Each structure stands twice: as C-alpha cells, then as structure tokens.
Amino acid sequence: MKDVQSENDIKISIRHLYKIFGARPQEALEQVKNGMGKTELQEKHGHVLGLNDINVDVPSGKTTVIMGLSGSGKSTLIRHLNRLIEPTAGEVWVDGENILEYNDKQLRKLRKVQMSMVFQKFALFPHRTVLQNAGLAPSVEGERERKYADEARKWLDRVGLEGQGDQYPHQLSGGMQQRVGIARALTSNSDIMLMDEAFSALDPLIRTDMQNLLIELQNELQKTVVFITHDLDEALKLADHLVILKDGFVVQQGEPQHILLNPADPYIEDFVSDINRARVLRVRSVMERTTKPLAETAGDIDHDDTLESVIALSEGDTTLSYRVIKDGAPVGLLNMRKLVRALVPSEQSDDPDSARRSG
C-alpha cells in the first residue's frame, strides 16, 4: 500500500533522457554514453548536447524548479514534458504512461487536458482579445466563446485582470500580459503547469508580485508546477524540489535548503555564494532535532521561520537559544551560534566539503 502511495506522489518521471541536436544524433549518442562531454562533442562531431542522461521525478502538487545558467538545457528539458521537442533517447512518464509512445491524438489530448504552459515571452495571440486568449484551451476543444467566457473570466479575475477581457494583448503591460498567460494556463484546468522562465522578462517589482501570485495560487490549487529560472533567489522562493542543470546534465537535485547547505559541486557553490542566506534558510534546516524538554530558551520560534527573522528577534545576541515549534509541538532547538555559522558558506561542516573535493 505504502509503495503505491509513494508512486502516486510522482506526477512526472523522466528516465535516462538524452537530447542531441544535429544531423546524426544516434551516432553522437554513443559517444555521449561513452562519456564524451558537451564541448568535446561539439568540437569533434558538430553536434550539440542538449540533455545528458536526465533522471528527475516531479512530485505531484508541488513546485519543481529547474535552474541553470543560460544554455544549460532548461528550455529543452521542459519542452520534452509535452513533446514540443522529441528526445534522442529516454522515457517520460506522466501519470504512469510513457508519453513517448503516444500518437498524435493522444499527444494533443495530453497537451489540452493534462498540461498547460506559460512562456517567457508570453506568446499570446495578438489577434484575439484577452478573454479569448484566456479561453484558448476550451476554444481548442471547439467550445464557443459564450460557453467558456465565464470560466475564462473567473481566472482573469483571479489573476487580477478584472474587466480587461475585451482588451487586446498589445494594450496591456508586460506584467499584465503574463497574467493573461497564467490565466490561460489555469483556464485549461490541467493538473500540470509548465512555466519556462515565466517571470524573467518582467522588471523586479512586478516579478516579485507575480511570484507571490504564483505562491498564492499554489496554496489554493496545488498544481504540479515545473518552473524554470536562471535566478537562484526565485528558485529558492518557489521551489519545493530543486533541480540544478549544467551543460545538459543534472548536477544536483533535492530539497532547496539541503542543496544550499550541502552544495555538491563547485558550480553550485558559485551559485549559492551570492545568495542572502539569512533570508532563504529556514530554522528547520539548521536546528538541532530534539524533543526532550529544554530549559533556558529565550522563546519559541516556528520551524518555517527564516533565519533573518530569528536574528531580528534575538537582536543579534549570539548567546541565546530558541525552542522550535512545529504545528504547536516542540521539535528542536536552535542555538544562535549555530545559526550564525550557517550564514557563512565556508563554515560548512567539514565532511561534505572533503567528500565534494575528492568526488
């Protein structure tokens, strides 16, 4: 029973996925499987290694963020999930079915019913009104505007575009256009939402707004979101599960806090070194787990509080300790000295450090 349960929790499962761009990908695939890297493949064979043996499980009802620098294969990867790009080798399982075996009709159904997508450059239809854009999914099913208008309007209202239904996309600002993009994805009522750098084209303030909107919607709807970004702050803010790509392969994946505290690779270290750790790290990631009753604590804090808020609470006093509460019950102890150590990347515990250097 338990096994079935845990299997159900995985919505999309990517297995040994390879993508090579070029004239003879199968030959190049052999080379890649024999260990040839991206640069070498490009120089010797003129093929571009897009994805290299990707294995990712996307948990159901959570936000999975795929992060990586430009050219690391993020867009390529997300486009395999609805087969906008065909892989060179590998499998993509959605709800227990290998979508690479789908025929055209099944594939269209997958795209219409199970998945929706939000694009970096919005990709709205310029010749259709905002309402018609939001109602794209039902209109593809052949529904008339009269029929889908209510549903589309509901989601437009939900993303903050009340009364804008009759405008055309070019009459809206970038932020508003992306709201239409999100409403379009929501109107399709699909479980899975693919977002390729959905907020990267927006300016910082609007971007924060949109991130908050997405978090709100997520709390409400619990969709399976696959979100792509090259911005670590955004990734850490949104991610339940974080996948870090580099040159087409997965460098590390897991719980974001864990990755932050235990970077597996100098590449990720670089990534995380610039981050404001106090704002991102949570109490639960640095506390000592203990349930035994504690004396002399300075107060109670929630396990999901950021370290920043704890520092503010302690007013910088490093001698204090706090009791950590989860759902009303004490779960651990946070020592301020430990907290301060966690703020400095190089002060990490020694064993993962040495393991990383040798590996």
Place this chain on the structure above:
Amino acid sequence: MATYDFVFDGLGLRDWCGDAGGGGLSSMADLLSETSGEEATVSAWDTPFPSLDALHEACDKIPQSRELTLGLERGFLDIKDTLKIVVDPITQPLSWALENTLWLMQATPWWIMIPALMLIVYLVGRSFKLVGLVAAAFGFLAFVDYYDYTMQTLAIIFVCAVICVIIGVPVGIAMSRSDKVQRVMIPILDMLQTLPPFVYLIPLIFLFSVTEPKLYGIAIILYAMVPVIRLTDLGIRLVDKDVIEAADAFGMTKRQKLYGVQIPLALPNIMAGVNQTIMMSLAMVVIASLVSAPGLGVLVLRGIRNLELGVGLLSGLGIVLLAIILDRVTKAALARINASQPR
C-alpha cells in the same frame, strides 16, 4: 574552305560529315568566294564563333540554327494536341468566367453599376473620400464614352485577381509548410516574374485560338499570381515562433493553427500581395489586348497603330485612374486589417 574544317579533319570525322564540307555551296561566303575566284582566306580577326552555322559550313551533318528553332516549333506543335486535351478542360471555366463577368458588367446599366461599385468601395475602405474619388473617376470615364472599355478592363482584372488568390494562397501556404516545396517554387516564381510579359503570349497563341478569352486570362494570371504566392509564404513564415509554439503547447491541430493563427496573423502580408497582384493584372491586361483582350488596352493599341494621339493619351489616363482606384481601395482594406491587429 570553311574556318572549322580542321576540327572535323583533325578528329577524323570527315567521312561522317560526307565530303560536302569542301564541295557544296552552302553559304553566301562560299558563293562569293566562288564567284570572285579566290579561296576565302579568313583573317584571325574575323574568325567566327564556332556557332551552329559556322560549323555547318564545315560539316553538313551539323544542323543550322534555323533548324533548331524549327525543331522547337515542330516539337511544340507535336505535343500541342496532347497538351490541349489536358489544358483545355481545366481552363475552360476561366473562359466561361471571363465571358460571363464581361457580359454582366456591361449588361448592368451604368446607374446601377457605378453606385454598386461605390458601395463596395465603401464597405472595403470605410472612407467617403475614397468613394468620392471612385465616383469622380468613373464619372469622368463614362463622360468621355469610355465606360464600356473601363468595365471590360475591370471585369477581366476582377476575374483574374480572384483566381490568382484562389490558387496563389494555397500554393503560398504549401510553400510555407515545406522547405522542399519552397525550394522548387522559388525558381519558378523568379522565372514567371522576370519573363517579359510578351513572352507568355507566344506559347499561348499556339495553344488556344485568339477568340478564346482564356488565352489572355492565363497570361494575366501567370504573370500576376507571383506576388500573392510570395507574400503568403513570407507572411506565414514570419508569424511569431513563440505564438506557434503556444498553439502547439495547447494542443491545436494543424488545421486549427492554420485558420486560427497563421492565416489571421499573415493577413496583412497576404493583402499586400493581393494589392500587388491586382496592380500587375492591370499592367498585363493592357499588354494582353495584343491577343484580343477587350478594354482600355484596345484603345491604347489603336492609338499606337493608327497614330491617334488623343485616343492613346485619354485611354492611358483612364488606365492611370483605374490603377489609382484599385491601389487606394486595396490599401485601404490593408490599413483596416493592420489597424485591427497591431502588434
């Protein structure tokens, strides 16, 4: 002796040529040299290009260029009948459409026709200025008794432009969908566009009798169809890749994409192509009066043939007026499409 005797002697082909090379009087030069009694010695300066005629002088087996053109002509006449069996039925509707439209536009009394045209112009362009221009132009042409000719020209342009669109848009769509089709079509379109209009007429005259309207109809359509094909292809290829990707991501079929996204977004370009197609039909309809196309072109021709300067000038003015009207009206339609979907 001919200049190139040495080639055939050298190659040992003299027997194959027969001995005519030295003997027969095959050219004027030979004849002259014969009468003047001296061997024709050709200086290096005057060495002729080794053309068919020059080689023929040296060897009878080489055909003269006159025979080449004759051969082409004979070859064409040979396949003509088979060609006609195929082409005739296909193009018959064109004759029929032209005849009927010509009849209709001339049979309708002027006091219905001119207001009807004004109404159409209003519906297309939504501009009273344009309607006024049309009324003035047709009024003037009717006043100088060119009404019938104008209607004939208009009828031909109308039929040909409609057929150009009916054929051209699907061809353009096919080109936009497949690089292979595009690679095949582009040289054909280049050829159609660069051939001088008169050249179209030559094979057509052989194929059809001059009394058949489709003779000039085909010439006009072939010439005028190019821009609408090109711009349909271009327009669809220029549609934003991201928008197409979105259409795919939401599960649109190819058909839904074509009618719901690609054609609507390519419409400004397609309309620009239609505008050019109409202007080119007008240019060709004048030339086609050489092969019995009725209309203002006939008057221009009369002006040239009979040196009737006044007729030529006035009908020329009529053509200019028609050109202005057609251009303005289609551009107004284009502007309205653009206004409805700015990017």
